[in-house]
Amino acid sequence: MKIFDRKKELNAFSLEERRKDRTIGLVPTMGALHSGHISLVKKALSENDFVIVSIFVNPTQFDKKDDLEKYPRTFQKDVSLLKEVSENIVVFAPTVDEIYAGNLKSESYEFDGLDKVMEGEFRTGHFDGVGTIVELLLRTAEPNKAYFGEKDFQQLQIIRKMAETKDLPYTIVGCAIEREPHGLAMSSRNERLSKETREQASFIHKTLQTAKAKIGTKSVKDITDWVTSEFEKQPLFDLEYFEIADENTLTPALKIQDNQKYRAFIAVYADGVRLIDNLRLN
Template identity: 75%
Template sequence: MHLFDRKKELISFLQEERDKNHTVGLVPTMGALHQGHISLVKKALLENDLVVVSIFVNPTQFDKKDDLDKYPRNLDQDISILKDVSEKIIVFVPSVDEIYGSNIASKHYEFDGLDKVMEGEFREGHFNGVGTIVETFLRTVSPDKAYFGEKDFQQLQIIRKMVELRKLPFQIIGCPIEREPHGLAMSSRNERLSKPTRKEASFIYETLQTAKSKFGTESASSIAGWVKDEFKKNPLFELEYFQIADEDTLTPILKKQENKKYRAFIAVYADDVRLIDNLRLN
């Protein structure tokens, strides 16, 4: 395993590997690795000769400093986990200075409206921060393929749009959500939940599953009303939003169309921890 904290050294190393006709995959992470991340890494290893795993808690995608400060960090544990997966992994752990220098600020992107709904409504500037760091890593690593989990499905679609608009020659691969045994979508933030709340958080996925079963016979507005009522009955969780949207455009549904794919998206607070999830409905 190789470990780099400087872009220049990483770029030089990867160029030597490309000269040997080795393909390179990229899995960007913010650390606090779990089996969801590892599933991305394993898929990348199957499809590439080498895989770069970046570990970087990106300050520009946090709209609240408190959330940034509390984000779980355990670099030694992360490196140990990756060592157990494969020796073909290259770990990139840049500092904030290495990425941003003295100007810790996002670029501005136009995402054709994908950033104006759901997460974009509640997290000001979040997707500009995401676009900035992902573009930086893509241009630094120049991977053949980059891998992202579908738990952050809106983010995945925005990254695809950014690559399209910037005309970047990289393939973006979406990977299925990995879930804990009781259904909660795996997330680094889950570590901040109390054990009882973490177990009870299966309620979020169960609600999405029921919404999916209702989608065949009920209107989107009726389902949304039902979801809100269910959360009002459960004092452990505070619903921030529930939205059924077109999978490709993320446009909120007005009327079901047979040729469209729809997803239910949800954001919930539990123990003051913000959790998101989504589920394809048809």
């Protein structure tokens, strides 16, 4: 398995492979790999000759220093896990200095309002940080396709918008959410939950499923009020937001229209860990 830590070396490698007419998939990660990441890697492998997996904890997308410091870092374990999947994987693991060259700040992007709701409302500067690192990874790896999980659906839509506005010639592929047996959306942050909380966190997905079942019989306000009241009964969880929004524009819905697609989005704190999830409603 090849491991690169320099942008120029990875770019030269990718360009040489492209000259050989080999297709490249990119799976950007922050490490602490789990089955959700591996599902992205396997999908990328099924559609490309080889896959670049980046492992980089990006400081500019964290709005809280404490969250950045506590983010799990398990590089050797990650590499071992990837080796078990395929020999056709290349790892890109740069340092912060290599990425930002001593200028640790984000670029400023125009996301047409996709960044102003939900996560953007609660995490200042987060999506500029995401856009900065993803654009850099795309331009460095020069993949045919890049793969992102739908757990971070707002992030996925923002990356699509960034690629469109920057006229980047890479296909952005969204992949279905992978869940733990009890329904919790897979995330590296789940490792920070207590055993009890992790098991009880199935409540989050179950609440989304029940909210979906209410579509067509209850108003958006009634569903939102019901979700809020359900979380008020749960001492383990602190609801940050629940939103029903248009899937394409992420505009909060006032009522459900038959000719539009909607998702329910949720953010919850548990054991001091911030968990997000979403579910398509129609």
